[in-house]
Amino acid sequence: MMLASTIWQRELIEFAQRRRALVIKLAFPLLVAIPLVLSGAPPIYAAMGITMLAAIIGALGAAAVLSRERQSGLTLRYRTLPVNPGRLLIERLGTSAAIDFMQLTPVLLLIALRHPSQFAWWPALMLGTAAVLLIGNLLGALASTLSNSPGEVMLYVVVPLLPLLYLSGVFTTLDQPALLLISRLLPFGYLHEAVLGTLGGQPNLLPWETLLGAFGFLVGAAGLTGRLGRRVLETD
Amino acid sequence: MRDDTASEPSLLSTSGLTRAYRGGKGVFDVSLKLSAGEIFGLMGPNGSGKTTLLRLLATAANPTAGRISWFGTTDFRDPSVRRRLGIMLDQPAHFEQMTGYQNAWFFARQFGLSEDFARERLDELFNWSGLSEARGQLVGEYSLGMKRRLNLVEALVHRPSILLLDEPTLALDYRGELDLIERLQLLGLTGTAVVLATNDVHLAERLCDYIIFLHNGRVIREGRVPDMLTEVAGSKEVELQLNSPVDLDGLRRLAAVEGASVQGDVVHVVLSRGANPAQVLAVLNGTADLVSVMRVRQPNLGDLFLKLTGVVLPAAHR
Numbered sequence: 001m002m003l004a005s006t007i008w009q010r011e012l013i014e015f016a017q018r019r020r021a022l023v024i025k026l027a028f029p030l031l032v033a034i035p036l037v038l039s040g041a042p043p044i045y046a047a048m049g050i051t052m053l054a055a056i057i058g059a060l061g062a063a064a065v066l067s068r069e070r071q072s073g074l075t076l077r078y079r080t081l082p083v084n085p086g087r088l089l090i091e092r093l094g095t096s097a098a099i100d101f102m103q104l105t106p107v108l109l110l111i112a113l114r115h116p117s118q119f120a121w122w123p124a125l126m127l128g129t130a131a132v133l134l135i136g137n138l139l140g141a142l143a144s145t146l147s148n149s150p151g152e153v154m155l156y157v158v159v160p161l162l163p164l165l166y167l168s169g170v171f172t173t174l175d176q177p178a179l180l181l182i183s184r185l186l187p188f189g190y191l192h193e194a195v196l197g198t199l200g201g202q203p204n205l206l207p208w209e210t211l212l213g214a215f216g217f218l219v220g221a222a223g224l225t226g227r228l229g230r231r232v233l234e235t236d
Numbered sequence: 237m238r239d240d241t242a243s244e245p246s247l248l249s250t251s252g253l254t255r256a257y258r259g260g261k262g263v264f265d266v267s268l269k270l271s272a273g274e275i276f277g278l279m280g281p282n283g284s285g286k287t288t289l290l291r292l293l294a295t296a297a298n299p300t301a302g303r304i305s306w307f308g309t310t311d312f313r314d315p316s317v318r319r320r321l322g323i324m325l326d327q328p329a330h331f332e333q334m335t336g337y338q339n340a341w342f343f344a345r346q347f348g349l350s351e352d353f354a355r356e357r358l359d360e361l362f363n364w365s366g367l368s369e370a371r372g373q374l375v376g377e378y379s380l381g382m383k384r385r386l387n388l389v390e391a392l393v394h395r396p397s398i399l400l401l402d403e404p405t406l407a408l409d410y411r412g413e414l415d416l417i418e419r420l421q422l423l424g425l426t427g428t429a430v431v432l433a434t435n436d437v438h439l440a441e442r443l444c445d446y447i448i449f450l451h452n453g454r455v456i457r458e459g460r461v462p463d464m465l466t467e468v469a470g471s472k473e474v475e476l477q478l479n480s481p482v483d484l485d486g487l488r489r490l491a492a493v494e495g496a497s498v499q500g501d502v503v504h505v506v507l508s509r510g511a512n513p514a515q516v517l518a519v520l521n522g523t524a525d526l527v528s529v530m531r532v533r534q535p536n537l538g539d540l541f542l543k544l545t546g547v548v549l550p551a552a553h554r
Contacts, residue, residue: 005345073327076296081346082315
């Protein structure tokens, strides 16, 4: 019997023990990505689909789990643990984002193998995916504090997520300077650029610029998660 | 609030403790003091604020006014405070896709137990709770009673200085209830303080040193159990099972009636000292055929509550 002594170990053990969920979690992104990557769809559309997939997996997964825990009383139990709330949330969302990353790894491998000549974009692709997943998890965690109903929480996730994806230039190329500036201040554009570059499209940024942006958002998201620990865990 | 003395330092104290929710619910202006080895009962009907008060004491909720001090500190996030609290909340929340033992192990380790000590304590507590056979079973497959027993194991595993238990006997069988009473009495003797929220008057009378009655979020009476029972000593509780509605106001107007309340087809009447239960039948004005059962018994804490508020504790007449 696997035993967990830490919060991140517990997350991993529970994930590994949910066999059916494990299969679905690994199969679902591939089912979406295979037609996009292998069918010869224009890179701009494929990049849009994969960026949305990463954002939704991160945000909806965390929102669903945390709102269910709030309803069942597990959040109250976490609240009474002798652990700093910031550290607790970082461990939980960090592990959850890592599990989401594992879920997306077959998709990333598929993209890389399909376009091996674009290897310069691979680091940005990985870091961009990690940043979007962690931010998605944080968004889901914040949404879970707004309602005890999982259905309602899904709505609270999607409502800000779609405009943010638009403002990141995921749905359409942004020409106006003001919108372009806003897109640089949001994390999703960097993943979109990285996917576009890896698929052989025409991104606006260079690989190192995208890598730097993604890294900044990853670090920023980790810091923000720590600061929002009390907000997420101690809100009734 | 009782006086604190140098010989009896309090482990837990509150003053003016308030937690207000929208709609007027919550707890208001609660002051209490809990010493080592003391067993404290919080009693009141559903919605009276027992669970809210217990959550505040358990650091699971923040007060909107007043203060709480645990072991001399008021910082509810202090890990050294939380490590000394054993908590069983109203919801038996667990990780359902993990086994009972995996759940208990996780919580034991979170409370700072070494691997060897956690193993030793869990072996002992799983045996005590009767969950040994089910330790490898997923919690999602546990019955409510098993989940509650697992909660008790998790609350006790790190040998807390204060145990905070919400309805600890709920969903336990008779054997489990007796084992729990014995365990809590033993813990009391070794200096562990216990706060239990309960409506089980027999449990409270048997176990508690001190009782607080809560009604609409406020303390309406508190005291040592023998003192509180003295208040209703000599009076009688009459329970009437009725075939049709009765004139409750007429009953309450009787000088001998200290309190009366109706629950479904059962009327509970507390009679003052020396009163004759036949007076109750007399007020029914010759319609004795509407009474299918009449019981007379010695009063308990539930009757005192009824006398004070006119409200019956849900489990008072079990």
